[in-house]
Amino acid sequence: MADESWTEVDAYIVGKLLPADAALDAALERNRAEGLPAIDVSAAQGKFLHLLARLAGAKNILEIGTLGGYSTIWLARALPDGGKIVTLEYSPAHAAVARQNLGAAGQGDKVDLRVGPALETLPILATEGAIFDFVFVDADKRSNPDYLQWALRLARVGAVIVIDNVVRRGAILDAASADPDIVGTRRMFDAASQEKRWSATAIQTVGSKGWDGFAFGLVEKA
Ligand code: SAH
Ligand code: DHB
Ligand code: MG
Numbered sequence: 152m153a154d155e156s157w158t159e160v161d162a163y164i165v166g167k168l169l170p171a172d173a174a175l176d177a178a179l180e181r182n183r184a185e186g187l188p189a190i191d192v193s194a195a196q197g198k199f200l201h202l203l204a205r206l207a208g209a210k211n212i213l214e215i216g217t218l219g220g221y222s223t224i225w226l227a228r229a230l231p232d233g234g235k236i237v238t239l240e241y242s243p244a245h246a247a248v249a250r251q252n253l254g255a256a257g258q259g260d261k262v263d264l265r266v267g268p269a270l271e272t273l274p275i276l277a278t279e280g281a282i283f284d285f286v287f288v289d290a291d292k293r294s295n296p297d298y299l300q301w302a303l304r305l306a307r308v309g310a311v312i313v314i315d316n317v318v319r320r321g322a323i324l325d326a327a328s329a330d331p332d333i334v335g336t337r338r339m340f341d342a343a344s345q346e347k348r349w350s351a352t353a354i355q356t357v358g359s360k361g362w363d364g365f366a367f368g369l370v371e372k373a
Contacts, residue, residue, distance in 0.1 A: 154361055161358040165194050174256035175224060181255075182219035185248045191221035192289070192315065193359045200287060200313065203367075204229035207311045209285035213276070214238040215269045215298055216290030216315075220249030220262075226287060227258040236262050237276065237283075239269040241290070270294060273301040282307050289315040292332035295339035303348050303370060310370040314339065318355050318364035339366070348373050 179191065192200065204212060204226055210233070212226050217240035227236050240246045246266045253259045265272045269290055286302040288295065295314060302312045317323060317340070322333050343351050343366070351368025 153357070157357040157361070158359045161193060161195055169194050169198055174252075175221065177255060178219055178221050178224060178252035181248060181252055182221070185219070185244075187219050187245060187248055191218055192225075195358060196356070196360070196365075197222055197225035201225040201229045203311060203313065204285045207285050209283075209311070210234040211281070211283045211285075212236040213281075213283040213286045213302070213305060215273075215286070215288045215302075216240065217249045217264060218245050220252040220256075220264075222287065222289065223249065223253060223262060223264075224256045224258055226285075227253070227256075227261045230261055234261060237281065238262060238264050239272050239290070240264060240266055241268050242266075269301075270297060273298075273305070276305060277301075281305055284310050286310065286312045287315070288313065291335075292316060293335035295335045296342050299339050299342055299346075299349070303346070306370045308370055308372050312349065312351075312366075312368055312370060314366040316363050317353050317366045318362060320362045343368070347371065 200222060210231060214223055214226060214236060217223055217238040223236060223238045240249065243266050246264055249264060253262050283306050286306055288298045288302060306312060317336050323336055325333060328334060343349055348371050349368045350371050351366055353364050353366040355364040
């Protein structure tokens with residue numbers, strides 16, 4: 152019942168504030184046709200991430216968890232000329248769909264898509280000396296504590312780090328949860344609570360993706 156109204160309100164917001172977008176629609180359609188799970192950010196959330204990246208003046212963006220590149224398109228479009236987004240994806244099948252979607256959306260040249268477990272590709276980025284202004288974490292939630300540490304290592308002071316799916320319909324409250332994704336996100340919150348380098352909050356969200364939330368914070372000087 153609640154979820155139906157949330158979805159209707161999301162449709163209202165999208166109808167008012169998000170113009171029809173053939174490239175984004177085509178990406179979701181290709182994802183569906185290729186059998187990818189429909190766990191992309193919502194349109195309203197995608198535009199929110201896009202606006203955050205613009206507010207941050209981000210020239211170098213890191214995304215952990217590409218899926219079919221729906222959020223990647225939103226973030227790539229936030230980049231100024233010469234800006235780049237590195238996006239990390241475990242699944243070669245998802246990455247292949249993402250490459251097609253990003254190319255069709257005219258964003259391929261801005262996107263450096265690296266295939267493999269992010270805990271293997273993140274150290275490579277570090278050895279390359281990569282530094283990011285904006286990080287969006289949206290992969291396997293069990294690794295969220297590690298992803299927060301990597302994001303802090305690879306982000307400049309003043310960068311923004313956003314982590315998706317930190318509420319999970321309230322499941323995050325379950326201290327006894329055996330779900331590794333809940334355990335991982337709770338450990339991320341524990342680390343964040345002690346973390347001087349990240350001034351963070353979390354915002355619960357409802358909408359077409361149900362009840363969930365984003366953690367969001369600014370990277371501070373150590
Ligand atoms: N950001 C996307 C959705 C990502 S869904 C969007 O909003 O459009 C999560 C993605 O993380 C999936 O494609 C999954 O294959 C990927 N993933 C899971 N484990 C991973 C890992 N260890 N390293 C990198 N990506 C991973
Ligand atoms: C789900 C949603 C997400 O945004 C995600 O990154 C992973 C899973 C889900 O609804 O299952
Ligand atoms: Mg997500």
